[in-house]
Amino acid sequence: MARVKRSFYLRPTLTVAKDLLGKNIVRKIGNRKLKARIVETEAYLGPKDMAAHTFGGKVTKRNKTVFKKGGHIYIYLCYGLHWQLNFVTRKKGVPECILIRAAEPVSKRKIVGKTNGPGKLCRWFGLDKSFDKEDLVNSKRIWLETDGDKIKKSQILSSERIGIEYAKEWARKPWRFYLRNNSFVSRK
DNA sequence: ATTCGGATTCTCT
DNA sequence: GAGAATCCGAATA
Numbered sequence: 001m002a003r004v005k006r007s008f009y010l011r012p013t014l015t016v017a018k019d020l021l022g023k024n025i026v027r028k029i030g031n032r033k034l035k036a037r038i039v040e041t042e043a044y045l046g047p048k049d050m051a052a053h054t055f056g057g058k059v060t061k062r063n064k065t066v067f068k069k070g071g072h073i074y075i076y077l078c079y080g081l082h083w084q085l086n087f088v089t090r091k092k093g094v095p096e097c098i099l100i101r102a103a104e105p106v107s108k109r110k111i112v113g114k115t116n117g118p119g120k121l122c123r124w125f126g127l128d129k130s131f132d133k134e135d136l137v138n139s140k141r142i143w144l145e146t147d148g149d150k151i152k153k154s155q156i157l158s159s160e161r162i163g164i165e166y167a168k169e170w171a172r173k174p175w176r177f178y179l180r181n182n183s184f185v186s187r188k
Numbered sequence: 189a190t191t192c193g194g195a196t197t198c199t200c201t
Numbered sequence: 202g203a204g205a206a207t208c209c210g211a212a213t214a
Binding site: 038042044050051065078079080081082083084086101112118119120161162163164166167186 | 193194195196197
Binding site: 059078 | 204207208210211214
């Protein structure tokens, strides 16, 4: 298993969103490692995307991490109780990112908790505000690994993104990607 | 200083 | 399917 390199995150966001499927998130806590394979993502495409926090290109206290170069973590609190894990993409100054909505635990022994939703995923991994601005390329406590297995195109489905009805025509963009027949996907 | 509401989840019906 | 839980960032003044 090799750590995913910077160049992976600098590519077009929709490409990265699809390529993230099948990658393992590795979270190191003490001398334990939690691993889960990404099965569902959503792309948020910067200033033009009304559903994105960076809509209009305005830099705010919350969204400024998204303007960093690809490979950083953007995490924020939603509805007052759920953390949402995002990976920043593209070069510095291009505010695009990908929401990780669900993953499938890769582990010998049973680990309590669910990972089939963005809030649940963060709780399972023990993520919070302190992970904002974390660099997946260098971090000692969280990163991405690939085993080289490529997900076949035929296994990837797309749909409209979830929970952004207010975003008018942008709400209809098919920028959610997930693995076919995977029981950890948050919704059909 | 105050108000508003959300990239969700859980519980109960 | 509906409603609640619960916080902070962002917008308004």
